[in-house]
Amino acid sequence: MTEPKPDNSRLKIRLRGVHKRFGSKIVLDGLDLDVGVSESVVVIGGSGTGKSVMLKCILGLLQPDKGSIQVDGEEVVGMSAAAREEINRKFGMLFQGGALFDSLPVWENVAFGLLAEKKVTRLEAREIAISKLAQVGLGGEVGDLSPAELSGGMQKRVGLARAIASDPEIIFFDEPTTGLDPIMADVINDLIVKTTRQMGATALSITHDMASARKIANRIAMLYEGKIIWAGPTENIDSSGNLYVEQFINGRAEGPIKMAVRA
Amino acid sequence: MRFLRLIGRVFLAFLGTAGRLIxxxxxxxxxCVRPPFYPRMILRHMLDIGYFSLPVVGLTAIFAGMVLALQSYTGFARFSAEGVIANVVVISITRELGPVLAGLMVAGRIGASLAAEIGTMRVTEQIDALTTLSTNPMKYLVTPRLIAGVTMFPFLVFIADIIGVFGGYVVAVYKLGFNPANYIQSTYDFLQAEDVNSGLVKAAVFGFIVTLMGCYHGYNSKGGAQGVGTATTNAVVSASILILCFYYILTEMFFAK
Structure with missing residues (x-):
């Protein structure tokens, strides 16, 4: 790896030698990744290379088989459930499909984390929800709709509003632009950049959309066969000198990365 | 060798499932006993399981009671023992048919909807989203449904008992020509608190089984629409089978003396 390492004492997330396998299928094979404070790192990689698994390991939704994951210098692998819940308060997450709760109106979706922490009344929570919706460019009237009544782009925005509602220190974005038209994708990218900057939050995203990666990343890392094979500042991505990276960012079928075409 | 290996694999898979379920x-x-609690969720599910199941449970019970009166009449009339029909109806309904029929009907209604709802939440990552929003999905999704199931099933079965006995009364009086006052009197004379109570305990157990199976299969569903479909089927089938198993076990516990 030929990256200028961020200052070690100011690392928000630090992964070392993370392994995860499902049955005989090795998904993560000694993954190392650093994310500095207020940095926006985007992990790129093809479908099925373990990007989502990596994210789920950091969030504690999956337990890695081996390796270390530190958040703010604190080891989170093998942590107790109560401590884990405490750490998760620092996190916000935008899910790929939005993952909005369809039994609740939009505003309760946005305010869900606030209501769960019981720090605000329902009335206050509603006000905060409306202001967060405004931050992502949605009017207050959307708050009373059900998530099923929204378009895909609006659902993503509501998901973003929910992710930032409790002012998290770290926000995860799981394929934020997948399934959106190019213009809406760009709107979402802008919102991600704007909101994370405003909050001074650290961002870790996974995507295979290079336009999105270039826009939201300070640093890009490429995941291939369970390892980070290249990482560096966004402006260096075109001169990476790495054949895998070049094949991926140019979207060529020929190259060192072989896709399993057989079903 | 291959056969032994197969037996071993099936046995290990069974142990694995049993362990996961436990x-x-x-x-x-x-x-259930650790805060935070979600009274709003509990009430919502109590309404859904209790109130909205009333029509299906009521219909099942009234027809069960009617058939029971009719059939026991054809049987007992041969021995000129028509007098015990009220007895047969009230004991069969309160002890056995009320709980088991209501349990099976609601297993279809509630078990399927729980598995489908929670299963869809699983495959659309809503359960993961709960975790990231400092909410324990077990506590938020599963526990309120279990509490609602265990409390509302006895209520449903109690209603089913009354409607079932009424069904028997209707047939006995209007079709078989019994004297209404005598029929009610003998129903009242034969009925004991133990009959009703044992039925209500069975109902609480069945309520636990139905909601647990619905939640368990939904919670562990994977792989999109097909996975949710499989989870729904498994929830209803396993709940029905467990209800019938426990039906026997509980009857044995209560009445084998």
Whole structure:
């Protein structure tokens, strides 16, 4: 790896030698990744290379088989459930499909984390929800709709509003632009950049959309066969000198990365 | 050799499932006593399981009672023992038919909807989203449904008992020509608190089984629409089979003397 390492004492997330396998299928094979404070790192990689698994390991939704994951210098692998819940308060997450709760109106979706922490009344929570919706460019009237009544782009925005509602220190974005038209994708990218900057939050995203990666990343890392094979500042991505990276960012079928075409 | 290996694999898979189910149950039950609680969710599910199941349970019960009166009449009339029909109806309904028929009907209605709802939440990552929003999904999704199931099933069965006995009364009086006052009197004379109570205990157990199976299969569903479909089927089938198993076990516990 030929990256200028961020200052070690100011690392928000630090992964070392993370392994995860499902049955005989090795998904993560000694993954190392650093994310500095207020940095926006985007992990790129093809479908099925373990990007989502990596994210789920950091969030504690999956337990890695081996390796270390530190958040703010604190080891989170093998942590107790109560401590884990405490750490998760620092996190916000935008899910790929939005993952909005369809039994609740939009505003309760946005305010869900606030209501769960019981720090605000329902009335206050509603006000905060409306202001967060405004931050992502949605009017207050959307708050009373059900998530099923929204378009895909609006659902993503509501998901973003929910992710930032409790002012998290770290926000995860799981394929934020997948399934959106190019213009809406760009709107979402802008919102991600704007909101994370405003909050001074650290961002870790996974995507295979290079336009999105270039826009939201300070640093890009490429995941291939369970390892980070290249990482560096966004402006260096075109001169990476790495054949895998070049094949991926140019979207060529020929190259060192072989896709399993057989079903 | 291959045959032995197959037996071993099936046996290990069975142990694995049983272990997972026991851990799931222990977790869900232990969450009942640990805050935070979700009274709003509990009420919502009590309404859904209790109130909205009334039509299907009521219909089942009234026809069960009617058939029971009719059939026991054809049987007992041969021995000129028509007098015991009220007895047969009230004991069969309160002890056995009320709980088991209501349990099976609601297993279809509630077990399927729980598995489908929670299963869809699983495959659309809503359960993961709960975790990232500092909410324990077991506590938020599973525990309120279990509490609602265990409390509302006895209520449903109590209603089913009354409607079932009424069904028997209707047939006995209007079709078989019994004297209404005598029929009610003998129903009242034969009925004991133990009959009703044992039925209500069975109902609470069945309520636990139905909601647990719905939640367990939904919670562990994977792989999109097909996975949710499989989870729904498994929830209803396993709940029905367990209800029938426990039906026997509980009857044995209560009445084998």
């Amino acid at each position: 851990l799931f149950t222990a977790d869900a039950v232990s969450q």
